[in-house]
Amino acid sequence: MINLIVRLIVSSVVVIVAGRVLQGFYVDSIQTAVIVAIVMGVLNTIVKPILQFLSLPITIMTLGLFYFIINILIVYLCAYLVDGFSVSSAIAALLFSLGLSLAQGIAGLFLD
Template sequence: MKLLLRLVISTLAIIVAANLVPGVVVDSLTTAIIVAIVLGLLNTFLKPVLQILALPITILTLGLFYFVVNVFIIYLATYLVDGFAISNFISALIFGLVVSVVSSILGMFLD
């Protein structure tokens, strides 16, 4: 049940971010659900590997390269999901930040 609630929170965060950030397009609610699932899977399986591989660069940039890894994950999700598009790097960066903040705020009500 908690997994389904997390999916709903992520979907709502994606819808909010798509409406707030210019350059982000999510066609429908179904697309937002699919994006939430794909981002969850990519963050679970691929992101830790990328963070370990990028650790030296992340240390040299004092952690700022971590944002580039997040943007890469988001761009990969746009490639995998039809109906989800991001126009540029800055839009992807802001989208990731907004999704994170909104998910955190909504997640506080879960606990």
């Protein structure tokens, strides 16, 4: 349970920092950042594996680069689902996705 709470806090902090640093990336409030972290977690757990499976031939043909497109789509889907959160460029979505993955990986090293 502590593992889940720490990951939620890390994700929320990444969302807040990205909202302040990245142009084209807007987060309304801290409450919105927590909601975005929860929705991103759900999307990454449920929707992302389905998209990865369905796009496996394209991912193989592009030598894995299509995986970045899937990450961008997940961020845009989260922006569509959560009010007060918007992304206006694919580069901002990609940088956010990479930053979130990096932060979750680092948090995972300390939690495991």
